[in-house]
Amino acid sequence: MAPKFQIGQKVVVKPTREQSVSLRDSSIEPYIGQAGEVTDYYWISPSASESFYLYTVRIGNTGRKTVVLHEDEIEA
Numbered sequence: 001m002a003p004k005f006q007i008g009q010k011v012v013v014k015p016t017r018e019q020s021v022s023l024r025d026s027s028i029e030p031y032i033g034q035a036g037e038v039t040d041y042y043w044i045s046p047s048a049s050e051s052f053y054l055y056t057v058r059i060g061n062t063g064r065k066t067v068v069l070h071e072d073e074i075e076a
Contacts, residue, residue, distance in 0.1 A: 001051055003041050003043070003053045003055075003071075004053065004071050005038050005041065005053075005055055005071070005074065005076065006038065007038055007039065007040060007041070008037060008038065009037070009038045009076065010035060010036070010037055010076070011035070011036055011037070011038060011055075011057060011074040011075060011076055012033065012034070012035050012036075012074065012075055012076075013028060013031040013032050013033065013034050013036065013057070013059070013067075013069065013073060013074055014032065014033075014073060014074065014075050015028075015029075015032050015073075016070075016072050016073055028067065028069065028073060031059055031065075031067060034059050034060060035059075035060070036057040036058055036059040036060065036067075036074075037057065037058050038055050038056070038057055038074075039056045039057065039058050039066065040055070040056040041053050041054065041055045041056065042054050042056075052070070052071060053070075053071050054068050054069070054070060054071075055068070055069050055070075055071065055074060056068055057069055057074065
């Protein structure tokens with residue numbers, strides 16, 4: 001499975017349906033609606049039949065904040 005987003009692509013952080021049951025160390029709520037740019041991505045394959053991507057996104061115009069987001073937490 002190919003990544004949905006590419007390095008350099010502009011994206012917007014969006015809420016997910018399962019945000020309240022997230023296992024994250026911190027919430028993405030402060031970033032929802034903010035634009036950013038994909039700077040890198042990684043894939044994880046917990047089983048042979050399943051894989052998913054995580055994206056490093058530089059938030060805002062200043063580029064000082066970088067967050068790692070799941071594919072369902074961003075949109076083009």
